[in-house]
Amino acid sequence: ERLGDHSLLRQLEEVGEPRFTMLETIREFGLEQLQASGEADETAQRHAAYILTLAEEAEPALWGGSGQRSWLDRLEIERDNLRAALTWASEHEPAIAARLGAAGWQLWYIRGPLSEGQAWLERLLTERAERLEPAVRAKLLLGAGAMALSQGDRARVKPLMSEGLALTRASGNTLGTARMLHILGNVV
Numbered sequence: 001e002r003l004g005d006h007s008l009l010r011q012l013e014e015v016g017e018p019r020f021t022m023l024e025t026i027r028e029f030g031l032e033q034l035q036a037s038g039e040a041d042e043t044a045q046r047h048a049a050y051i052l053t054l055a056e057e058a059e060p061a062l063w064g065g066s067g068q069r070s071w072l073d074r075l076e077i078e079r080d081n082l083r084a085a086l087t088w089a090s091e092h093e094p095a096i097a098a099r100l101g102a103a104g105w106q107l108w109y110i111r112g113p114l115s116e117g118q119a120w121l122e123r124l125l126t127e128r129a130e131r132l133e134p135a136v137r138a139k140l141l142l143g144a145g146a147m148a149l150s151q152g153d154r155a156r157v158k159p160l161m162s163e164g165l166a167l168t169r170a171s172g173n174t175l176g177t178a179r180m181l182h183i184l185g186n187v188v
């Protein structure tokens with residue numbers, strides 16, 4: 001309340017939980033202080049873990065149904081936090097970054113921009129690819145293929161879906177296999 005009384009924080013009028021914003025200069029000063037305290041990495045890790053939990057909770061609803069719109073709206077509000085978490089995790093915790101991309105790619109697919117989502121997924125697929133869990137890699141491939149198809153890059157879809165199909169079939173993931181075949185069927 002004191003920060004708000006001194007105009008250092010401003011509460012946004014959003015649906016749901018309270019959200020706050022601050023002047024960019026105040027934010028930069030706060031980040032400098034966080035760095036100086038030696039707690040920046042721990043704070044960024046906790047932030048990424050929170051955003052990952054949110055994205056993984058949202059993931060089932062993003063496939064459709066009555067909760068899809070509310071989850072998309074919630075993730076839309078968190079879009080900058082999603083980007084920040086992906087950026088930090090890509091450099092420090094690639095497994096978290098991959099899981100975050102695998103769980104949240106539909107935000108870009110449904111709400112755009114497709115090119116940004118595609119760039120993130122392609123980056124996650126190439127960075128430390130040998131360490132990705134097969135189920136996570138399959139979701140990233142599905143998202144990258146869906147976005148490539150939506151952008152008209154049919155040549156990119158086939159290799160993405162072929163690899164994803166092999167992973168889902170090997171793991172016995174019939175739903176994942178069906179999703180891969182659905183996208184692949186739009187190309188061949």
